[in-house]
Amino acid sequence: MSTATLDDLHRTGWWRVGGRDVHVTNLDKVLFPGPPPLTKRDVVRYYADVAPWLLPYLEGRPVNAHRYPDGVTRPGFWHKEVPDHAPDWLTRWHNTEADRDETQCYAVLDSAAALVWMANFAGIELHPWTSRLPNVHQPTWALIDIDPGETTTFDQVLELARLYRTALDHLGVTGMPKVTGQRGIQVWIPVRDGYTFDDTRGWVEAVSRTIGRIVPDLVSWQWYRDRRRGRARLDYTQNAINKTLVAPFSIRPARGAPVSVPITWDELEDEDLRPNRWTVHTVLERLRDRGDPLAPLIGRQQELPDLS
Structure with a gap:
């Protein structure tokens, strides 16, 4: 869909990462105060660049994300449930043991594209489970x-x-x-x-x-x-x-x-x-x-x- 680099994009667009097209938005929004300020574009770029080292700790694991859509100077919140607007290609894990008021479906961040999607979702901080699928009751x-x-x-x-x-x-x-x-x-x-x-x-x-x-x-x-x-x-x-x-x-x-x-x-x-x-x-x-x-x-x- 897009061959643009991240710097070619304006505030919103499609960025191709690892064979996937990821919709990125509000790229110039400041998430960290300066100096120098850090924008969502910077956060997205970082998670794409660090993916080879970060992904081995995330693959096969549900992830709890700490989101800061208004930047880190405002209170963040924990987000676990995969939203309805998540892309079809995002790997999901359905927790069949969850009660009705608990998280039913977790994201599994197993690709650079998934990391970019989460960063665009303002998932600043990532907390993977200690266990891997399918044996979620066995810590690694x-x-x-x-x-x-x-x-x-x-x-x-x-x-x-x-x-x-x-x-x-x-x-x-x-x-x-x-x-x-x-x-x-x-x-x-x-x-x-x-x-x-x-x-x-x-x-x-x-x-x-x-x-x-x-x-x-x-x-x-x-x-x-x-x-x-x-x-x-x-x-x-x-x-x-x-x-x-x-x-x-x-x-x-x-x-x-x-x-x-x-x-x-x-x-x-x-x-x-x-x-x-x-x-x-x-x-x-x-x-x-x-x-x-x-x-x-x-x-x-x-x-x-x-x-x-």
Whole structure:
């Protein structure tokens, strides 16, 4: 339908991506304030460019999207249900277990065109399920989420991450850290087929409770932030079928368009490391130069050792 480049288009048009024609709209609308401001055209372009690195974390997984149609200076909202106007070629998953008031049909973003469609839909932030289709009750990752409190410094987040590094090394378990693009660090641990969410949640909780006992002044187990006294929460509860963490290379809804980026354990010692160090403007150069250290762990069949 169209051979135009994204820059050739005016505010609205058809852009051909990976053999699909995607209708893009309001391309000059500012979604991130400057300087420099970031338009929807910029967001669409970023998701098309980062697709080779991002898609392996999304393929075969339902996705929860955090949408900001009025830009990130206005409140966003979670959107899970595929809208009626979505293109026929978009891969969908129908959740036959959903109650009537729950999401019935999820998008599965398995192509660059699907990413562009979601970006045009103002899906700024992407959260894939931890499980893959068709076995949605079997997680493929065990997730550790170091969620800083109001007074938690990044140095303290790094201290907690290093404790997880030591624990996983002691247990002979392979995982990789990821800066969130906001304030925290996550650790993604691949697991073999057959585990349940109860298994991964219980295992991560056991490791996290041990770390919490080592540095009790840094950690709170309270669910509500206002009860944590500013301390970090080692959140093992994200290991559940209805819980998700932000995808690697997803944009975060903050000034400058920071990106969540996998790093190596050695980079925890980098004096320049910050959780929002990389943005849509800089992360592609990092990927071209250094690749993705988490990618080799995708699909790894890893046994979690017994902690009892």
